[in-house]
Amino acid sequence: MLSFARDLPNICSLAGLFCAVLGIYFAILGRFPLAMIGVLWAVLFDWGDGIIARKMKGRTEGKRSFGGQLDSLIDIVSFGVFPAVFLLSYGHFNPWFLPGAFLVVAGGAIRLSYFNVFGLLDDKTYLGLALDNNIIILAFVFLFEPLFSHAVFLLILHALLMGLLVFNLAPIRTPKFAGKWFYALIVYTLILTVIYGWMQWIRI
Secondary structure (H helix, E strand, O other): OOHHHHHHHHHHHHHHHHHHHHHHHHHHHHHHHHHHHHHHHHHHHHHHHHHHHHHOOOOOHHHHHHHHHHHHHHHHHHHHHHHHHHHHHHHHOHHHHHHHHHHHHHHHHHHHHHHHHHHEEEEEEEEOOOOOHHHHHHHHHHHHHHHHHHHHHHHHHHHHHHHHHHHHHHOOOOEEEOOOOOHHHHHHHHHHHHHHHHHHHHHO
């Protein structure tokens, strides 16, 4: 089993999992800017593993199949469990937010299961909004959190996650961002890492 884990794209996937776990850890602690940094890097590694896999030559079918399953299982942690834990933690683990957290994880599991069976509509088109886009949008919206009271932004956060869930499962065509978009994601991640690092620093 570990021989598959030594495959470079799978190492990249596991690095993304580590970032997601860090994000969940900091979300539980209530250090939300650091949580955002962690999960943003999880998105970056998630995009990176596919790029590395497509450029590598001589990968066995076993490694490709293993990598696809590993990537999907990591996605449910990064883009399903993380936002659910984030919502619960931001809501001080009030049980009123358990249904929303469950829907986020369940919706992610349904979407990933559908994708694993049916794949893309074509080379550049998804059915529904890809889960990694949720994090990109969430990280941008959370920049405005200091402008609102905690109670108001909690409602915004809950509404945002429920809205994204609808788009994740909706029968709409959405583009697959690849190629040059990866470089845009690198810039986006670096900029928000600096901003969220500063936000965490001024909260200390």
